[in-house]
Amino acid sequence: MLRESMQAGGKRVDVAGVTQGFDESVDIPHAAALIEFAEAVVARDDARTAKARAALRERLGEAGMVDAAATVGGFHGFVRVADATGIPYTTAARGRDAPEIRSRAGVNEFYRVREDLRGNP
C-alpha cells in the first residue's frame, strides 16, 4: 500500500525501509517524525511518545498529529484481526504485494511466513 501510494504521486520508495528503517532520502514529508511516533507508541514508551507527539504537532499541526495517532491506533487493530484469523497474506493489497515485494520488504522473515515456508501450519 505504501508503494502504491507513492506511485500514485509519481514517486518511488524502497520498501526495505519498512523493516530496516528509512534513510533521509525517502520522499515523504516528515517521514522520520512519523516513524519515531509509530515506534514510540508500539513500544508503549510514554515519555518517548510525548516527545514524538510534540514533534509531530510542530510539523503537521494538531489535526495531522491526531490523524497520525488514529492511524497508529487503527493498525493495532488491523494486525490483530489479520493475525488471529489467519487470512491469506498473499492477498494483501488485493494481491499487489507480489512475492518479490514481500521479500524486499523483509516480510518473508516474519514468523508466519517462515513457518509457512517450513510447512508448519
Add this chain to the structure above:
Amino acid sequence: MRSGLATSHDRAWAAIAAPGTWLTGERRVAVAAETRHARNCALCARLKAALSPNVAGEHDTPGRLGPAEVELVHRVVSDPGRLSEAWAQSVLARGLTEEEYIEIVGIIAMVMVMDTFSRALGVAERALPAPQPGAPTRYRPPGAKKQAAWLALVEPADVVPEDGPLYATPTASYIYRALSLVPQSMRDYWALGFEHYLPSELVYRFDQSIRALTRPQTEILAARVSALHQCAY
C-alpha cells in the same frame, strides 16, 4: 479531534457493552477488561521475549473468563505476529467455538485501537462501560465456510439477506472478510476501523486522502506499525 473519531469511539464502546451475537454484554466487557490486563501479564512478557512462542505458565488474569478465552485474549494482545493455525485450533479444542473466537477477536481489536489511540494522544483510557442486559442473537451465517483462513468466513458470493449488510463490493479484501463469521462484530469493528484509517471507498484510491496526512504519510505509519508487529498481511 475530528468528530467522526469521537463518534466512532462512543459507538464502539456501546457495542462492546451490549449483548453480542454469541457473548453476553457481561462477557464482552470482561473480554475488554482482559485485553487491558494482558498488557501487564508476566507470562506474556516472557513469551514475547522468547525465541519460540511456546512457553509454559499461567497468564495473569482477573479471572472473569475461562482458560481458552484468557489464552486467546493474551496471545492476540501480546504476540499477534507469532500465532498459528495449530495454536488457533488448540484454543478451540479447549472449549471455545469459532464464533466465540471471532467475536472475542473483534472486541480485542476494537479495544486495542481505542486504547492505543488514547495512549498516542497522551490522554487517559476511557473507563470500561457497564454491561447491558440481554441475550446474544446466536446468528451464524449459513454461507460461512472454512476455506481461505484458519476459521470460517463468509465469502461475498455466499452472503444471504439475513446476514445484513456485509460487503459493498465482491472484491472486498480478506482483512475485511476476516470477521464475517459474526456479521455484527465485523460491522462494529469496521465502523471504527474505517474512521481510524480511511473510508472503504478510498482505501484503493491512492491519489486521495480526506485526512490531515497525505496518503504516503498514512501508509508509512501503517507499514511500520504492521512490521513492528511482524504482520505479514
